[in-house]
Amino acid sequence: MAKKPPTEKSGSGSSINGMKTVAIIDLGTNTFNLLIVELPPTDPPDIIFKTKMPVKLGLGGINEGTISDAAFQRGLSALGTYKEKIAEYDVEEIYPLATAAIRSANNGVDFVNEVLKSLQMKIDVISGDREAELIYEGVKQALDLGDEYSLIMDIGGGSTEFIIGNQHEILWKKSFNLGVARILDKFQLSDPLSEVNVEDLREFLMMEIQEMFGKAEEYKIDSLVGSSGSFESLAEMIQHINKERKSYVGRTEFQFDLEQLKSMHRELLKSSVSERKNLKGLVDFRLDTIVLASIFIDLVIEKLNISNLRLSTYSLREGVMSELAKQ
Structure with missing residues (x-):
């Protein structure tokens, strides 16, 4: 129940x-x-x-x-x-x-x-554990995880949740105090980011999420699902570039082209906050954090050799909705 x-x-x-x-x-x-x-x-x-x-x-x-x-x-x-x-x-x-x-x-x-x-x-x-559970429940309503295990990643402002599971069960979950607002506050970053900034951020994240990498490798994960937030902003920007914005509205999932995402990541790394104001699909309140999220996502894709990345527009609140509907 x-x-x-x-x-x-x-x-x-x-x-x-x-x-x-x-x-x-x-x-x-x-x-x-x-x-x-x-x-x-x-x-x-x-x-x-x-x-x-x-x-x-x-x-x-x-x-x-x-x-x-x-x-x-x-x-x-x-x-x-x-x-x-x-x-x-x-x-x-x-x-x-x-x-x-x-x-x-x-x-x-x-x-x-x-x-x-x-x-x-x-x-x-x-708790962080409960947050991860609800994110998982929300994601399951947005898309079919299937029988194969995927890594779900939800980048928040104060924490980031990782969940390994399929449509039927969670194998592992953990909330890390690695939200983009927390990272932004922790580091003195130039605008645009310097190469040293990027390397420092990657090294910091690598150290902090070693446990996740170990679990993902143990379960041979090569599929990533990004939940809401920063992933949604990246999808919005890509759809504007592709001139497919109308086809995206109202959908609960989106399939990323990893090459296109990598190209956008490179552009974001070079951009200043003021330059990002001109990016269609990027809301103002993510101007200062989207690059940090992109670095985080790129690191996970690279280290786990991710071959499939999907967006779920559903997250925690839809997880609550799902649980209420079952009562």
């Missing part, structure tokens, strides 16, 4: 013919993601609204283990906006889940308490 997501808040909505409408909020380090979904008693869930808002909760304090005053206020403001949006729908329950930035901050509890006090939302701060 599926686990019930650990947090819920009753609202004013009511079930009609077994139909229930819920709101799921993923409080990430870079973005807060809202999903409003109808859960019919027998049919698959129906997504009726989704959006994301850049909050940059980790900016100015993530490696010191704190949420800065400005980030604290941005987070409260975003949740206030989401509460107003949720009120437009007949939502029965709200499931707000917090991840790396809040779970690792010494004032994360203060943020949770303030949200409960001012917005009457009870946030559940989930």
Whole structure:
């Protein structure tokens, strides 16, 4: 039986013919993601609204283990906006889940308490392991992992989750404190990145994820699935280059051409933040982190000799949706 997501808040909505409408909020380090979904008693869930808002909760304090005053206020403001949006729908329950930035901050509890006090939302701060489980559940709804084992990679702002599994089971999972916001804050980087910067970043990442490489080699992984976030931005940019943007909208998966991705990686390495503003498909709040994500992805592809890379546009919040639908 599926686990019930650990947090819920009753609202004013009511079930009609077994139909229930819920709101799921993923409080990430870079973005807060809202999903409003109808859960019919027998049919698959129906997504009726989704959006994301850049909050940059980790900016100015993530490696010191704190949420800065400005980030604290941005987070409260975003949740206030989401509460107003949720009120437009007949939502029965709200499931707000917090991840790396809040779970690792010494004032994360203060943020949770303030949200409960001012917005009457009870946030559940989930572990890295639980985050990985929900990401896996979300990915399975977006695409068919099949019987062969793949490596799932979810690059967040505060952490990166790796999961080895197929459509039926997880073999191994781990959350690493290697989000792009955390890495950006840790290193003094030039703009554009120097060759020394790139080498330092690759060496650092190699050291930090040795355990993942060992497990992936043990299970002979050569297929990678990138979950949402930075992978989605890379897919958007590629589709703009290919003039296929319309064919991409609404899809839950995307097949990467590895040669084209490598070419884009080289261009990103040479680019400055201001130059990246001209890249179609790249949202402003990823201008400073997309290169770090690209270095991370390129390293994994290279070291594991990945031959197949797919994007799943579903992630944690859709994983919660999937678990709720099974109840």
